[in-house]
Amino acid sequence: QVQLVESGGGVVQPGRSLRLSCVTSGFIFSTYGLNWVRQAPGKGLEWVAVIWHDGSNRFYADSVKGRFTISRDDSKNTLYLQMNSLTAEDTALYYCARVTGLSRMDVWGQGTTVTVSS
Amino acid sequence: DIQMTQSPSSLSASVGDRVTITCQASQDISNYLNWYQQKPGQAPKILIYDASNLETGVPPRFSGSGSGTDFSFTISSLQPEDFATYYCQRYDNLAQVTFGPGTKVDIK
Numbered sequence: 001q002v003q004l005v006e007s008g009g010g011v012v013q014p015g016r017s018l019r020l021s022c023v024t025s026g027f028i029f030s031t032y033g034l035n036w037v038r039q040a041p042g043k044g045l046e047w048v049a050v051i052w053h054d055g056s057n058r059f060y061a062d063s064v065k066g067r068f069t070i071s072r073d074d075s076k077n078t079l080y081l082q083m084n085s086l087t088a089e090d091t092a093l094y095y096c097a098r099v100t101g102l103s104r105m106d107v108w109g110q111g112t113t114v115t116v117s118s
Numbered sequence: 119d120i121q122m123t124q125s126p127s128s129l130s131a132s133v134g135d136r137v138t139i140t141c142q143a144s145q146d147i148s149n150y151l152n153w154y155q156q157k158p159g160q161a162p163k164i165l166i167y168d169a170s171n172l173e174t175g176v177p178p179r180f181s182g183s184g185s186g187t188d189f190s191f192t193i194s195s196l197q198p199e200d201f202a203t204y205y206c207q208r209y210d211n212l213a214q215v216t217f218g219p220g221t222k223v224d225i226k
Contacts, residue, residue, distance in 0.1 A: 033213060037162075045154075045162060045205055047215035059214045062119075095161055103209030104152055106173070108161035 002026035002107050004096050009112035014087055020112055022079040022096030027107075029077040030054075033099035036070060036081050038092035039111075046092070049081065050099070063089070086116045120145050122208055124218040130226040137193040139221045141206035146186045150209050153182055153191045156220075157202045165204075166191065193223075201225055 008020040022034070036048040049060045049070040058070050069082040079096050093113050097105035121144040131137050141151065149169035154162040164173050166182035169189055179194045193200055206218040 035215065037215075037217075044203075044220040045156070045207075045217040047207075047217060050213045050215065052213065057212065059212055097162075099213065101167070102150070102211070103207075103213045103215055104164060104167040104173075105154075105162070105207075106164055108163075110161055 002098070004098065004107060004109035006094060006096055006109045006112035009094065009114045011115045011117060012086055013118050014116055016086055017082070017084045018086060018114060020081040020083065020094055020096075020114070022081075022109055024077045024079065024096075024098070027098070029072075030074045033103075034070075034072065034079045035097045035099055035103075035105060036068075036079075037095045037097055037105070037108075038090075038114075039095070040089075040092045043092075048094070050103075051079070053099075083114070086114075088116050090114060091116050120147065120208060120210075120216060122206060122216050122218040124206055124221050126221060127219065128222040128224070130224055131196050132226045133196055133198055135196045135226075137196050137200075137223060139191045139204055139206075139223075141184075141189040141191070141218050143187045143189075143208055147208045147210075149185045151182075151184070151189050152207045152209070153180075154205045154207060155200075155202045156205065162205065196223070 051070045071080045093111040095111045098107040100106045153166040156162040203222045
């Protein structure tokens with residue numbers, strides 16, 4: 001079945017970096033776009049970034065632009081999020097989500113938690 | 119930037135009630151709007167895509183309508199498993215996304 005499994009979260013000090021991974025299975029990875037979406041504790045959903053199916057385009061929320069980089073490795077069926085210069089405002093549960101059509105997030109992982117704290 | 123608002127931010131309802139949530143965009147977004155349900159401790163689940171299309175496997179008591187700047191999401195007869203938070207999500211031609219702030223539906 002279609003599955004997305006995030007990993008790489010943890011506790012990190014402000015200003016440091018972290019790389020999240022999203023390992024996928026059950027579908028042809030190279031034919032789907034993918035998103036990262038985060039949710040701060042007790043808050044709503046915040047879109048973070050998208051990468052198109054062919055990797056030709058990547059777009060970011062203003063809140064992470066210049067600090068986060070989304071990438072994909074089709075040989076490993078894996079999506080990444082490189083997060084640099086982390087601040088307390090980046091503390092959240094990070095989800096990866098598959099995109100069908102233009103932006104229909106039809107399959108989600110269970111998330112990985114990032115806590116930025118000194 | 120296009121801003122999304124949702125009303126109400128929360129509501130209390132009983133099983134069997136008809137529930138309607140509205141979502142408004144600050145600019146015309148055509149029908150580029152999806153609706154998601156999120157239950158506590160779970161990932162979101164898509165219910166409606168492109169404003170009015172029911173996702174496969176989603177019960178028909180859920181529906182969506184609207185275009186341009188004004189959209190609505192309706193549960194025709196609220197069931198116990200429908201108590202959750204609902205989010206609208208707009209997107210653009212580049213697949214950039216904005217979520218609405220959410221509407222929490224709880225038990226009266």
